Amino acid sequence: MYLDSHVHFWKLDRGNYSWISPENKMLFQDRLPSQLEPVLEACGVTGVILVEAASTADEIDYMLNLAAEYRWIKGVVGGLDLTQESFEENYRRLRSKEKFVGIRVNGSRFEQTDERTHKLLLDHLALLQKDQFSIDLLARAHQLPSIIPYLSAVPQLKAVINHLGVPPVKEQLMETWMNDMRSIEALPQTMVKLSGMITQAGGYKPELLKPYVQYLTRTFKSGRLLFGSDWPVALQGGTYDEVIRLFEQLLPAEWGEAERHAVRCSNGYRFYGIGQEEAAASE
16 A cells, blocks of 8 residues: 655646646646546555645645545645745644645755845744644755755754655766765654656666665665655656556565555655544555
8 A cells, every 4th residue: 555645736727837848748738636546546555645736825725625525635735935924824824724734845945045034944944843744845956955954953843855855866976965865864853755766767767766765765764754656747757657666666675564564655644644544544
């Protein structure tokens, strides 16, 4: 059984998705729950976490409506700007919504901040730490050094680095990324998503990904890693079935079923604070 911790849906005529180019024929089309549902059933995926594809209030409402319609959408991670004065008001409003389980922030928000922005980021991260509310970080490898000091200031914050921290997989450069991930591992509540891998490698290429995943499995071990597909972005690299096969191939051969189940499923329920009854229903 799997909980897919990283899925997107979009309907293009909503107009929120300026980052999707018409030239990208794989992505420039509606990608909806009805398209993914039979694939999830065939692959043994019993639930997903729906992650924003646009950092707008409309996008959050859209995702929450989808989650109300499809029971297998177990939680919604929306985009809120931690550098805005209005953050706390918007966050408090959304906290009351069923299935709103996290906030996603782009790594660029942590780069070259002025004094005012720096204070807002620290204050709002401290609020999330106090509430034990989770944050997803969409951070590329070169942004990790800017993020680490903020995470270190709130060491009990529930944070998860998306897509392995987007290391330079094709170039096979590791040293700087490894040093940054080692610093992140020292923060006890921070986790990493094994997501977006097939896209980063440019297809089903486990040999490119293996050294990065090996480092993460040794460093974060089975208790602090999450499975995520990054569908439909992952379709640029392969099918959903290939995403799962790649994930399984990259897990350490010495891991037993309990360790594999933690990364496939139970860590995601725990991290996002989804009820035990939901987790039990997926066993």
